[in-house]
Amino acid sequence: MNAPTKIDKLQPKDFASDQELRWCPGCGDYAIIKSVHKALADLGATRENTVFVSGIGCAARFPYYMSTYGFHTIHGRAPAIASGIKLANPELDVWIVSGDGDALSIGGNHLLHLLRRNVDVNFLLFNNEIYGLTKGQYSPTSRLGTKSPSTPLGSVELPVSATVFALGVGARFVARGIDTQQQRLPEVLKRAHAHRGASFVEIFQNCIVYNDGAFDGFTAKPVADEAQIHLEHGKPLLYGKDRKRGLRLDLRRLRLEAVTLGEAGVGEADILVHDETNRTLAGMLAALEPPMPVAIGVLYCDPAPTYEAAVQRQVDEVRAKQSRAPDLDALMRRGHTWTVTA
Amino acid sequence: MNAPTKIDKLQPKDFASDQELRWCPGCGDYAIIKSVHKALADLGATRENTVFVSGIGCAARFPYYMSTYGFHTIHGRAPAIASGIKLANPELDVWIVSGDGDALSIGGNHLLHLLRRNVDVNFLLFNNEIYGLTKGQYSPTSRLGTKSPSTPLGSVELPVSATVFALGVGARFVARGIDTQQQRLPEVLKRAHAHRGASFVEIFQNCIVYNDGAFDGFTAKPVADEAQIHLEHGKPLLYGKDRKRGLRLDLRRLRLEAVTLGEAGVGEADILVHDETNRTLAGMLAALEPPMPVAIGVLYCDPAPTYEAAVQRQVDEVRAKQSRAPDLDALMRRGHTWTVTA
Amino acid sequence: MSARAQSTAERIDTTAERRRLESVVVRFAGDSGDGMQLTGTRFTEAVALAGNDLATFPDFPAEIRAPTGTTYGVSAFQINFGAREIRTSGDQPDVLVAMNPAALKVNVRDLRDGGLLVVDTGSFKDRDLKKAGYEQNPLTDGSLKRYQVVEIDISKLTLEAVKATGLSQRDALRCKNMWTLGLVYWMYDRDRKATVDWLTQRFAKRPELAAANIAAVNAGHAFGETAELPGIQGFYVPPASISPGLYRTVTGAEALSWGLVAGTQLAGLKMVFCSYPITPASSVLHALAGMKQFDVLTFQAEDEIAAACAAIGASYAGALGITSSSGPGVALKTEAIGLAIGVELPLVVVNSQRAGPSTGMPTKTEQSDLFQSVWGRNADSPVAVLAARSAGDCFEVAVEAVRLATRFMTPVILLTDGYLANAAEPWRIPEFAKLQPFPVRFHTDTAGFQPFLRDETTLARIWAKPGTPGLEHRIGGLEKDYNTGHISYDPDNHQKMTEVRAAKIRNIANDIPPQIVDQGRPMGRMAVVGWGSTYGPISRAVSNARKRGLDVSHIHLRYLWPMPRNLGELLRGYEQVLVPEMNMGQLKAILRAEYLVPAAGLNKVSGQPFKIAQIEQAIVAGLEG
């Protein structure tokens, strides 16, 4: 993704369009768009080379509120449309904004293949664990027992974890953020942008109308410190207010356990060190759920060649081999031909 | 799934229909159908309660060759159709047969949700790493660089691993088999059948016409012993002709490594013990690729309530609460009504 | 025949001093937070209880919760009620209640000249005006002089009325809608009791809210009685002549859900209802999710394709699979519907149409999916297509869809639209016991069995469900041999199978009633042919035209495919055929193609139902122009 630096860098507000934001008052999307504006400004992005693509949903209204190029498409298909955009013009800096229904219900397959192919886009999944726009039905990320208009007695399906899914289908960059973390979220977005290839970012987003407080269990002020672990590559997996808590590998059961430094003989050396390039560790971190701390930040980052570059390389190689301009006449005349004279 | 035992149990051949098998001579599908016949006979399955559902592809022709009920549907949608069948009649024993394109290209999303919801079916993915029926295009499981009619210069996409995918989307039973292993494959199928909930089985299947020998690297006689590891719950992860090779956890890099017993001080105690219920281990095993041994057998098995049972339970509970037969008249008269008299 | 409605409450006769009206159209408009839908619903109930006929039109904002005071956050509810048969929610409101400037801005252009405009001046502060995009205050700039404007500080009066309950200002202000409702009750002499009862029950756990709201209703009512504001005048709308019976109000979504349940019960089947949420179809899913006692399973699938496929799977297994969506979602089901056609399984596909193309205007109505329903599939893929004309009619059509699907082993597409789904209308509640059952007989006979054995009359294939010993068979989307059901690539067989599939659907015409003429003669100068939710405005427009002495008839189609067997002959009996549709001319094209009648279109594609006057003008233009 190109991010030409300009002398007069754009400010965050310069990335807002002239359209009034129409999310419900108090919706987490307001906070997220602020972080996106900030990240773009920090990156020195240009409006003309930035494209926001979305499907359908509350989250998917995002492009209308950006002063960049934007394409609000159809439900679930933004990854496919974005792939076409990148094939046509790999120079564009493409962001996809999606909801949990858009990305993981109707759009699950396209997301799978976008990530697997490693198309160089940034995919932001606003996970509010509900269908907002269609008025509150449960979604594939809704927790078991969710009461909603379509599940008046509670949902009976096990939810899918967005990040475990992303890792399972071969994503090379997987990260997490929280709507209200105005310092941290832009940094995660900038990491996503820096990663060449498909970057997958799950953002926990509060839907104040249909699923208010869904993430309070680990985002509410009083619990946040103890309920979140912020990942840093190469740093020990410590968390908590005094960074006294940490993650250790339970070797017998091959899983992560939460321990307290200084208790039961636990020392710094017992604590795992975060390695972004380790898919197994990323998988274990992604699977952590309360009462374990929820992993925030970059879970996994291990770049591989991007799809559109590989495609373009094949084209370029073929073209380079041609001694002269490609000649359709010659092509059509290849093989046996004959002349009929009058 | 019900498997009523009958006095005169059906023989494997009784599960063959009267239709001539129309796969290419030498196709791995012939071997697989034999294993399925054997497994059904061993299980004492009945023809009338068994349903084979498929999408489109060479593999998907399977139902026509079975003497059970069968539904050859449309490309990629067998999981959705099977879900409807199980909702309508949870008593039926439903098997889905699919190819790598059917299951992981067009049908990836339905498979995701089938596994996540844990619908009680057996899903068999015949993975030949190619589109057979449409004459040889690369598929989502084809290896990087696969030359095919649609990728004359070689494919540039990273393949998805069927089992890593299944684990990533929350499958509770994940196993692997090889078409030609006529002893082992029926056992894996029987384990899948015994598992209540969605059972996912990847079967490596040789497409003699478009991708011949794709799996020779680990299935060919001379290499098979050293290139496959056969999993048994509770047993150490040993393999090789003399079972001298084993898998150990490389703690520093958090990944599996292949070691030789007796070499460099490696003893039995260093070898990991297979635990079917450990998702992290299953994930590491699923990701093994040559030159590491390829894991065959049951990678993961950790039952959870099935979807259709939970749905039916809600219905039953509601119905149990009704003092008398449900009354549509009463329902339509609930709320404000008024009478107009002549 | 004179009719009298009996409600539990006593009616106070104050008719003496009131002006009598045959019918009246009232629109409540306010911010989405102002509770206008609730106000409208309560008013509807009171009006129905008083024996009026009525029709409503709820008009929601597209946004879930748009910022307060914006024009796109305006929510409106219109009701037309009267002493005569009411067929539409009314072309133009006689009365507009505007709770804020945005509501005024969006709605005032619809108010009839000289109509009554009630505004809450308490919400006309500068900030409110700005939010609505007014440069000047419309109350003072003379722009409203065509209307009879009544300015009331409803906010303030409400606050005063509920002061005693000790509610916060915020909560207290939320009673504004009830104050307004009280005022309108007074104006039309409608009983507050049902509303008071409802409030009591609704807020049973928060009695202070119940008390406040009731106080507001009463205060509004009292204000009407005492304040002698010009325009605030008492009217009397006598009860209408309505067929006797037990009534309720019902929305199309409700009636449809009940009809599907009734249909599956009449067929003796379990229902597996498979859907993916989409506006305006979701309400059917929601309704059925709460009807598990009737052996109804609902399945919220991962997408529309899965929903259609799961329904097909359910039908294969011997339940009735039903799938429901709106236009773009139904488009996704196309391939799966083709499978159901190929394997000849019953399937009901409900399409609650909305304005398109593409995402279009999801909350707005349109009837532009007729082409898609009748012809919108690859290959020769005939299905039956039905359309409901009104909220209550959804019940009957749903039963009929189930009947045809199971009797003919075919997908049936049932068309409603966003307007029908949401609008409430009075409905005479049917008695289940009086409906004709049509129990499905599954095939069990192993003798000479093959899965595509056909009934000689209907041409329907048999339904042999998995689990039946001895009937094990395989079906699929490939072409099947006519005699054995096995895969066949034989040319003549394909011809025969294509023809039998077509004949089976055409045959349905022999199983449905001939087309009747709704109004007017069975021949003459002009037939106005409609389908679906345009029934109301067409019906009234034709009545009006006929009153003017014009020779015009109204024909309204329930069966869009196949069409009733007498339709061609019937239409050929008219000099002109006018087809009003909320699309660019889809039924028109089908009628022309089928019967070569020179049907002409009257097309409205604005996301809004037809006005009576539009159709009346077209009739007049056709006959007098």
Added chain:
Amino acid sequence: MSARAQSTAERIDTTAERRRLESVVVRFAGDSGDGMQLTGTRFTEAVALAGNDLATFPDFPAEIRAPTGTTYGVSAFQINFGAREIRTSGDQPDVLVAMNPAALKVNVRDLRDGGLLVVDTGSFKDRDLKKAGYEQNPLTDGSLKRYQVVEIDISKLTLEAVKATGLSQRDALRCKNMWTLGLVYWMYDRDRKATVDWLTQRFAKRPELAAANIAAVNAGHAFGETAELPGIQGFYVPPASISPGLYRTVTGAEALSWGLVAGTQLAGLKMVFCSYPITPASSVLHALAGMKQFDVLTFQAEDEIAAACAAIGASYAGALGITSSSGPGVALKTEAIGLAIGVELPLVVVNSQRAGPSTGMPTKTEQSDLFQSVWGRNADSPVAVLAARSAGDCFEVAVEAVRLATRFMTPVILLTDGYLANAAEPWRIPEFAKLQPFPVRFHTDTAGFQPFLRDETTLARIWAKPGTPGLEHRIGGLEKDYNTGHISYDPDNHQKMTEVRAAKIRNIANDIPPQIVDQGRPMGRMAVVGWGSTYGPISRAVSNARKRGLDVSHIHLRYLWPMPRNLGELLRGYEQVLVPEMNMGQLKAILRAEYLVPAAGLNKVSGQPFKIAQIEQAIVAGLEG
């Protein structure tokens, strides 16, 4: 005008002793392993080089590799060639070559009475007969007495012919087809040189195979010359009168691919071709995957929806997005096409039609996706629809599709079918430089910019691509304001936008040539109206009927939507309109709906192209009956 074909080889004149034929139909039939398609292709080439006009019909088995010797594993290739203009692959073969009993069983019923039947007795062992399901040997039971049967042990003769090359028996037997080809070359006096050259090149790396195959060709040829078998007789088919130029044989899939490349080059665009494999559409993907030098990117998507969406994304970004599939796959693209209509982006959708419904008969041809193309979408969603009439015509139609898509900013659906895709025909190769370029001009002007600014003539919106400074904008599937392009729920605006979308497409009629009459008078007793691949049989049938003196004309449509502006008037000039279609009457319905002409259908839905005689009979029945 007399024509003469010049090939690199010298032609030996042996015409003296040979019987002269105006045209002849030969069918090669054998097991799929027998190389019948290859045989047919080589023969086609030789015949073309000799200056004959020709048409072919390859008929593959549905299975990839069915077990040898089974009836469903039979593969056939038919060619009609002659000294006159050839318009179809022929109603009935004059000659049938049957390489085994299964091939005989499947094909013999098509052979004309008295036709020549060549069988390889070497493949008529008991086992072979049983596999084909013969109870008795048809060569001996008298069942073939209507034909002139020539029994040759081709297997044995081939083994002998190639013995010297030392091939294994298995490999040696694989040369049977070349032996047969040699024999047929002798029969029709066609030059072996091109085939010998081709074999030499093909097996450059395995010279022993080249030698063996060449030896087989020569041996077969020599056999013809020496063996005096009754029936094996020399014929002479003189060259046809063909417009001068450079020729090649081409399949529809090839010509279509080249046409799309030509079109995008003429438009000055990069092509992003997005597809998901499906029979019979995949060959276009395969062809374009090998054309990267022309700035053609091919994307094998995860499904048809993704393919359509990626193509739309590509067009959004300023390339030309093209997507290709067959009926069931196009059905899946419906919702996405709606988006392209809503956002008004260019898109070419190629549909290689096949027999349905559902999976149907994937390898068989049909033209039953016309309804889906013209009307098969939710909402009012007009697009342009074109159809190619022949393999070569695919080139021109593809160029035209690109032109219309970019000029009118609209999806264009291009219809071909399985028959066109696979059949090869001689084609006069166009010169790229002589094609009219239609370069796209992207919008760059920031003054007064909004994304839905329209061209006054075409009504097309501008194309402003991402990356252009100052034109940043947002588009989407929601309804857009006519003036600003912002989201709009305004009723009048929706009406206006719906109308402008419709007008834009109708307008295309002013940009395309008026409909011409292919044969016959521009008025009269009967017009036979066709579209797509029925061109050949209709054309010949009308010629034949006209030779009988009947007043009948042939009109063949390239533009199915919108239709040429003179079409209505033209059709009204005929007493009868007969519409032969390989479907149940889709164009017929559209013509009736559009023009109220009493079009009647002639419908064939067998997965096989029309025979000339079928159409001719219908014409005669209509005019004389």
